[in-house]
Amino acid sequence: MTAMTDTFADATGGLGDMEWDRLADGRFYSSALWLRLCALDPGSVSGGLHVDIPGGGRAAIPVAAVTDEPNPHLRWHDVLIARGLPAPEPGGLLIGQRRGYLTHLLTGEGTDRTEAAAAVLDAIRTLRSPLHEDSKIARVAMYLTTEDVRALRAAGVRTAPVVLQTDAWIEIPPGGHQAWVASMSAHRARRIRSEIRKFERVGYEVEHRTLAESWRDVARLLVRSLLRYGNTVDAAAVAESFRKQGDLAGSHAEVVLCSRPGEPPVGFCLYYRWGDTVYLRALGFDHDRLASAAEYFNLTYYMQARLPGVRRLHAGTGTAEGKALRGATLRPLWLLDLSEHSPLAGYDDEIREHNRALLTGLRESSPAISEALEDELWEPYC
Numbered sequence: 334m335t336a337m338t339d340t341f342a343d344a345t346g347g348l349g350d351m352e353w354d355r356l357a358d359g360r361f362y363s364s365a366l367w368l369r370l371c372a373l374d375p376g377s378v379s380g381g382l383h384v385d386i387p388g389g390g391r392a393a394i395p396v397a398a399v400t401d402e403p404n405p406h407l408r409w410h411d412v413l414i415a416r417g418l419p420a421p422e423p424g425g426l427l428i429g430q431r432r433g434y435l436t437h438l439l440t441g442e443g444t445d446r447t448e449a450a451a452a453v454l455d456a457i458r459t460l461r462s463p464l465h466e467d468s469k470i471a472r473v474a475m476y477l478t479t480e481d482v483r484a485l486r487a488a489g490v491r492t493a494p495v496v497l498q499t500d501a502w503i504e505i506p507p508g509g510h511q512a513w514v515a516s517m518s519a520h521r522a523r524r525i526r527s528e529i530r531k532f533e534r535v536g537y538e539v540e541h542r543t544l545a546e547s548w549r550d551v552a553r554l555l556v557r558s559l560l561r562y563g564n565t566v567d568a569a570a571v572a573e574s575f576r577k578q579g580d581l582a583g584s585h586a587e588v589v590l591c592s593r594p595g596e597p598p599v600g601f602c603l604y605y606r607w608g609d610t611v612y613l614r615a616l617g618f619d620h621d622r623l624a625s626a627a628e629y630f631n632l633t634y635y636m637q638a639r640l641p642g643v644r645r646l647h648a649g650t651g652t653a654e655g656k657a658l659r660g661a662t663l664r665p666l667w668l669l670d671l672s673e674h675s676p677l678a679g680y681d682d683e684i685r686e687h688n689r690a691l692l693t694g695l696r697e698s699s700p701a702i703s704e705a706l707e708d709e710l711w712e713p714y715c
Contacts, residue, residue: 340396341463344368346381348393353381356393356441361607361647362433366585368395371431373577376403378463379431384452390441392449394474395430398462407431409473409668416687418495419676425471426462428671433612434650435500435666436474438481450481450488457671469674476500476666479710485669492677493684494667494714496691501648501661501705503634510639517660525659528627529635535624537591539636540598544586545579548572550598551588554617561620586614589636591628599623602632609644611637634659653695657705663695665711688715 339347350365357363372379377400383393402408407427413420429436440449457472474485475497482494506512514522544551552572559566579586585605590598600618604611616633637646648656653663670677677684692715696703 340382340460341378341380341398344372344379344381344395346383346393348381348383353383353393356383356391356439357437358439358442359608359610360435360437360439361605361610361612362430362435363395363437363439364607366582367433367605368430370578370581371395371397371433373574373581374431376401377427377431382453382456382460384456386444386448386452388445388448390444390449392441392444392453393439394428394453394457395436396457396460397427397429397431398425398464399427399431400424400464402427402431404431406434407475409471409475409670412497412668413495413677416495418684418687419680421471421473421670421672421676423471425465425473426457426460428457428472428474429476434476434498435478435647436476436481437478438484446480446484447487450484454485454488454490454671458673472671474669474671477669479665479667479713482667482669482714485671490669490671492670492675493681494669494688495677495684496665496688496711496714497668498650498666499653499663499695499706500650500666501653501656501663503638503646503648503656503659503661505638505644505646507644509643510635513638513660521658521660525630525635528630531626532628532631532635535626536594537599537624537626537628538594540590540592542588542590543579543584544575544582544588544603547588547590547601548575548579550590551575551601551603551615551617554598554601554619555615556617557619558617589632591632593622596622600628600632602636604637606640606643609642610647611640611643611645612647613637613649630655630659653702653705654699657699657701661705662707663702663705664707665692667714685714691715 345353353365378398410420410423556568592598599622603615
């Protein structure tokens with residue numbers, strides 16, 4: 334196994350974008366474009382670890398050296414302590430990208446996944462951070478799929494995975510939006526049609542633009558939503574972040590805006606279309622000017638489900654019930670400590686108990702969520 338030495342040279346570790354994207358194989362949150370967008374965020378150093386495998390082929394995974402991560406969902410120490418579990422020290426190497434909450438182990442076609450995982454694991458454990466002097470820092474993978482947890486554990490990881498969140502996917506049948514609605518129960522289909530009619534009756538003007546064209550409206554509306562829910566927001570920093578993202582992403586970053594005739598927009602949804610999949614990224618509203626016409630669901634799901642050629646929506650983490658009621662399936666995402674001397678070692682029973690309790694809570698929270706859970710992906714570690 335040969336580890337590349339320029340992991341932190343840039344967002345793809347010095348590997349060309351085309352070669353990296355061949356490994357990513359359509360997984361948008363692992364694509365070179367998305368990793369370059371993540372690298373725009375200050376406070377950490379983004380990179381791409383890629384290794385050659387003895388049996389032939391290559392494997393890769395995004396990484397980031399972090400000190401004071403501003404995103405609470407990526408602070409592994411705080412996340413684990415809040416769940417009553419032992420935790421690696423804060424700061425170190427995040428295995429995964431800094432936005433998107435979906436990390437993949439990337440392999441070339443025909444590559445043995447366990448062999449690939451073993452090569453990546455060896456490289457991760459010897460990788461030096463550009464931000465830390467101590468080589469005994471934490472090396473924590475977050476938001477891994479069950480498939481990749483299995484591969485890494487087969488490759489030698491001895492700690493048990495900790496479930497973090499649900500990951501929601503909505504499949505759009507070949508017949509498109511109408512076939513999608515028709516595939517649901519009569520009650521859910523009636524709800525969706527009613528919400529679409531309510532939105533249409535208000536007479537909103539709907540406009541599709543790129544983020545580069547609409548970043549000012551996007552930033553303004555997101556800040557309003559964040560402030561409404563008590564978040565501390567630097568409005569100028571939010572606007573600058575969207576401006577840079579729009580400049581780099583170009584036509585890939587799409588925005589749907591809705592407004593009353595002659596007025597500024599009252600809502601937006603930002604998304605990326607990658608192949609036949611839409612990745613929902615951000616939304617915001619001027620809540621005081623809304624008409625209670627299901628604006629959230631129309632801008633987020635119903636309009637994207639109508640886009641030509643779209644076969645699935647990635648709705649991501651959080652708000653599981655609203656997504657399940659619109660046909661989403663819910664998969665688990667995991668934290669796996671890859672450090673050789675992890676404080677989680679020996680706590681398999683406690684971790685499994687935590688995982689089981691979270692899964693049970695989801696099952697009991699609503700019939701829609703219980704039905705949407707892909708049990709075979711949860712149960713190996715619950």
